[in-house]
Amino acid sequence: MRAFFLFFSFLYGLLIGSFLNVVIHRLPKRESVAWPASHCPRCFVPLEWWENIPLLSFLGLRGRCRTCKQPISWRYPLVEAATGLLFLLVFHLEGFGIKGIALALFCSLLVVIFWIDIDEMLILNVLTFPGIALGLAFSAWNGHFLSALLAGVGGYVLFEAIAYLSLWILKKEGMGHGDTLLAAMLGAWLGVQGLIVALYFSFFIGAVVGLAMRFRRGKSEYFPFGPAMVIGGLLSLFWGASIGHWYLALF
Ligand SMILES: [Zn+2]
Numbered sequence: 527m528r529a530f531f532l533f534f535s536f537l538y539g540l541l542i543g544s545f546l547n548v549v550i551h552r553l554p555k556r557e558s559v560a561w562p563a564s565h566c567p568r569c570f571v572p573l574e575w576w577e578n579i580p581l582l583s584f585l586g587l588r589g590r591c592r593t594c595k596q597p598i599s600w601r602y603p604l605v606e607a608a609t610g611l612l613f614l615l616v617f618h619l620e621g622f623g624i625k626g627i628a629l630a631l632f633c634s635l636l637v638v639i640f641w642i643d644i645d646e647m648l649i650l651n652v653l654t655f656p657g658i659a660l661g662l663a664f665s666a667w668n669g670h671f672l673s674a675l676l677a678g679v680g681g682y683v684l685f686e687a688i689a690y691l692s693l694w695i696l697k698k699e700g701m702g703h704g705d706t707l708l709a710a711m712l713g714a715w716l717g718v719q720g721l722i723v724a725l726y727f728s729f730f731i732g733a734v735v736g737l738a739m740r741f742r743r744g745k746s747e748y749f750p751f752g753p754a755m756v757i758g759g760l761l762s763l764f765w766g767a768s769i770g771h772w773y774l775a776l777f
Contacts, residue, residue: 539613649704661714
């Protein structure tokens with residue numbers, strides 16, 4: 527029975543992932559996510575219902591639009607599969623109650639923030655503001671409101687300070703306002719300890735990506751920091767407790 531429910535949560539994640547693709551594509555352009563119906567982004571021909579099935583349609587169509595034969599971005603099945611796996615993990619760890627549903631929502635927000643920041647170098651307020659409010663509500667329900675509030679404010683202040691310092695010392699913009707709000711959102715969901723683990727990973731990943739880009743292109747370039755924060759936040763959500771114990775055991 528449990529295996530059946532986990533399989534179902536994976537399928538549910540695939541469907542939500544399919545919707546998140548639409549959100550990622552349309553939200554930065556301020557288009558409606560409900561209208562018009564899904565269409566090929568190249569030839570604009572509306573999709574049949576059987577072309578809208580997560581993963582299977584991409585495989586069945588062999589990665590090409592039925593009408594114009596142009597390749598479909600591999601990102602669509604990737605977002606679907608990733609969301610499916612995140613849902614599977616969340617419901618496996620937290621069960622099928624309010625906590626599982628809330629954290630599945632948190633993961634969905636993070637998936638959207640991740641890809642829009644990669645595409646547009648932008649973290650939208652329309653995602654982070656509700657994300658902060660929902661995170662605080664979730665933490666209040668969970669009995670961790672104080673830690674969440676502290677982490678939310680702390681993340682905000684820390685990132686604002688980094689932004690001021692890098693403008694002052696390096697004379698360039700280090701962090702955007704969106705990063706600041708994403709830090710607050712992670713704090714609201716993860717609490718103080720969770721945020722520390724998340725930021726630890728974020729800065730590590732950010733440093734690795736920054737160095738890799740410097741080596742490849744020969745000069746330092748702007749790159750979005752939001753995706754590193756999203757991955758740090760997910761690592762902290764799923765493995766933060768065990769990482770914390772492991773780290774404390776070192777002393
Ligand atoms: Zn097409």
